[in-house]
Amino acid sequence: MAVSTDEKREVRVAESSYDIAKIRSDFPILQMERAGKPLVYLDNAATAQTPNAVIDALTRYYTCENANVHRGVHYLSQTATTRYEDARKKIANFFHAPVGCEIIFTRGATEAINLVASSYGEAHVGEGDEIIISHLEHHSNIVPWQILCERKGAKLRVIPINDAGEMILEEYEAMLSPRTKIVAVNHVSNALGTINPVETIIELAHAQGVPVLLDGAQAAPHMPVDLKALNCDFYAFSAHKVYGPTGIGCLYGNAKLLNAMPPYQSGGDMIMSVSFEKTTYNSLPYRFEAGTPNIADAIAFGAALDYLSAIGMAEIAAYEQELLAYGTEALQEVKGLELIGTAKHKAGVLSFVMEHAHPHDIGQLLDDENIAIRAGHHCAQPVMQRYGVPATARASLGMYNTREEIDAMVEALHKVNKVFA
Amino acid sequence: MCSSRALYEEVILDHNKKPRNFYPMEDADHTIEGFNPLCGDHFTIYLKLNGEIIQEISFHGAGCAISKSSASVMTTLLKGKTVKEAEKLFEHFHHMITSATDAELDDKTLGKLMVFSGVREYPVRIKCATLAWHALISGLHGEGKAPVSTE
Numbered sequence: 001m002a003v004s005t006d007e008k009r010e011v012r013v014a015e016s017s018y019d020i021a022k023i024r025s026d027f028p029i030l031q032m033e034r035a036g037k038p039l040v041y042l043d044n045a046a047t048a049q050t051p052n053a054v055i056d057a058l059t060r061y062y063t064c065e066n067a068n069v070h071r072g073v074h075y076l077s078q079t080a081t082t083r084y085e086d087a088r089k090k091i092a093n094f095f096h097a098p099v100g101c102e103i104i105f106t107r108g109a110t111e112a113i114n115l116v117a118s119s120y121g122e123a124h125v126g127e128g129d130e131i132i133i134s135h136l137e138h139h140s141n142i143v144p145w146q147i148l149c150e151r152k153g154a155k156l157r158v159i160p161i162n163d164a165g166e167m168i169l170e171e172y173e174a175m176l177s178p179r180t181k182i183v184a185v186n187h188v189s190n191a192l193g194t195i196n197p198v199e200t201i202i203e204l205a206h207a208q209g210v211p212v213l214l215d216g217a218q219a220a221p222h223m224p225v226d227l228k229a230l231n232c233d234f235y236a237f238s239a240h241k242v243y244g245p246t247g248i249g250c251l252y253g254n255a256k257l258l259n260a261m262p263p264y265q266s267g268g269d270m271i272m273s274v275s276f277e278k279t280t281y282n283s284l285p286y287r288f289e290a291g292t293p294n295i296a297d298a299i300a301f302g303a304a305l306d307y308l309s310a311i312g313m314a315e316i317a318a319y320e321q322e323l324l325a326y327g328t329e330a331l332q333e334v335k336g337l338e339l340i341g342t343a344k345h346k347a348g349v350l351s352f353v354m355e356h357a358h359p360h361d362i363g364q365l366l367d368d369e370n371i372a373i374r375a376g377h378h379c380a381q382p383v384m385q386r387y388g389v390p391a392t393a394r395a396s397l398g399m400y401n402t403r404e405e406i407d408a409m410v411e412a413l414h415k416v417n418k419v420f421a
Numbered sequence: 422m423c424s425s426r427a428l429y430e431e432v433i434l435d436h437n438k439k440p441r442n443f444y445p446m447e448d449a450d451h452t453i454e455g456f457n458p459l460c461g462d463h464f465t466i467y468l469k470l471n472g473e474i475i476q477e478i479s480f481h482g483a484g485c486a487i488s489k490s491s492a493s494v495m496t497t498l499l500k501g502k503t504v505k506e507a508e509k510l511f512e513h514f515h516h517m518i519t520s521a522t523d524a525e526l527d528d529k530t531l532g533k534l535m536v537f538s539g540v541r542e543y544p545v546r547i548k549c550a551t552l553a554w555h556a557l558i559s560g561l562h563g564e565g566k567a568p569v570s571t572e
Contacts, residue, residue, distance in 0.1 A: 357486070358483075358484065358486060359485075360460055360485040360487075360549070361429075361487075364425050364428065364546075365425060367425070377459075377461055384461060389461075390462065390463065419434065420434070420437070420438075420486065
């Protein structure tokens with residue numbers, strides 16, 4: 001985010017009221033040591049750690065609330081149903097979902113995107129039509145559209161990025177045409193951390209009557225997301241990126257569009273009535289939730305959002321922005337290190353390469369110091385190709401990371417240079 | 422326990438910094454691609470065969486310290502060897518780096534390859550150490566047309 005002087009002052013105020021010690025104590029895994037070295041967890045873009053509030057919600061569910069939802073008259077089933085539907089409401093509130101929209105539980109952001117590509121694509125995309133994505137996408141927002149294009153004879157158009165890792169909006173604008181059936185881009189890039197100008201992207205698409213799907217997996221943990229203000233048609237996200245459990249996520253969608261989409265998966269729960277002659281489908285959101293859902297993790301997802309709300313997403317965003325600025329500067333000290341992705345608006349990600357060490361060797365030596373970073377292509381091979389690198393090392397920040405941890409990483413990177421340079 | 426010193430032997434670091442036989446061979450009669458899509462490691466192995474004998478061998482490309490040094494050491498060991506000998510050596514090498522960490526190693530057969538024994542502690546790096554070897558062996562078997570992936 002662009003930080004003006006006024007905002008900088010606000011950041012400092014926010015930081016002082018941000019109880020980092022308390023937050024860190026809420027995450028049991030952060031208390032773990034290996035060979036006397038504390039864990040420095042900087043792989044939050046891959047998955048974030050889990051606070052006690054979430055672990056407790058899971059334990060509570062399996063200890064005294066476990067039953068199947070939407071089908072029993074008994075007490076436990078009613079309790080489980082209430083908790084499950086409460087979680088859905090918490091998610092809608094957290095993301096400021098407007099009236100007339102739905103929250104559909106999925107396995108994660110990937111399944112949410114697949115749902116739209118498969119179902120919306122089936123109903124609306126035909127031969128010669130076009131789908132717009134960007135060069136910054138995670139594979140999960142490339143491959144489902146590629147498969148759809150192959151199936152339908154449609155064409156995938158890709159918004160190019162500049163050297164800083166920002167989408168080139170003029171090119172995007174020129175790409176939009178009556179053939180465009182949907183625009184699907186990420187809100188924040190997982191590989192580079194770029195915060196994309198989604199407001200403009202949505203505005204331009206809507207001006208032509210084209211719906212927009214946002215992959216919000218990397219945005220949700222780092223900033224307040226207001227779906228009403230954003231006015232996108234679909235938003236996909238995963239619980240485990242926002243300190244919740246793995247295996248659960250959501251598709252937020254405009255009910256009008258969802259109602260016009262054919263079923264994605266079929267089975268129990270998604271039906272109203274079944275006979276061998278005719279099946280009537282259930283109403284939203286259940287129509288897209290076939291089978292027994294991931295009840296426990298949905299409830300724990302709600303607990304994660306409660307936890308974040310209590311601290312405040314604006315406070316978390318301010319704290320992380322300050323940490324990102326600190327980390328960006330600290331990495332400049334390391335000889336031969338080049339940051340990949342230097343967008344003006346960034347969140348949470350420090351992706352880099354080093355002159356004398358391959359990302360995997362960097363990751364290996366950092367692991368010696370009990371520092372966890374990611375090394376590889378981050379499921380975004382086109383981004384790597386754009387920069388002509390096979391892989392990058394990526395430190396991704398979370399709400400509990402500290403300047404001391406950045407310092408520990410920088411120190412370890414100096415050691416990497418000693419070994420390999 | 423917390424040190425990859427055992428992985429990054431001096432010999433490995435030396436071959437990483439100064440890889441041997443590291444050049445594209447213009448007049449090679451076998452050119453084999455080795456590619457690990459997961460890491461993006463990508464090497465080309467060049468060969469000149471005289472009957473069954475590996476007369477010339479070189480490699481070029483980019484990868485991590487383990488994959489690069491392994492390719493480099495491989496080229497130094499195989500020059501002048503027969504195809505059968507190369508296969509046998511890879512068999513021993515593969516067995517060594519995939520065996521249990523407390524298994525006894527036959528350092529007489531393995532020779533210089535013993536520097537890679539530390540890889541046994543890091544299962545995710547086995548694919549790095551074997552990338553060039555897999556490419557070479559499949560190339561010698563006439564499968565060199567398609568890139569070889571160890572994934």
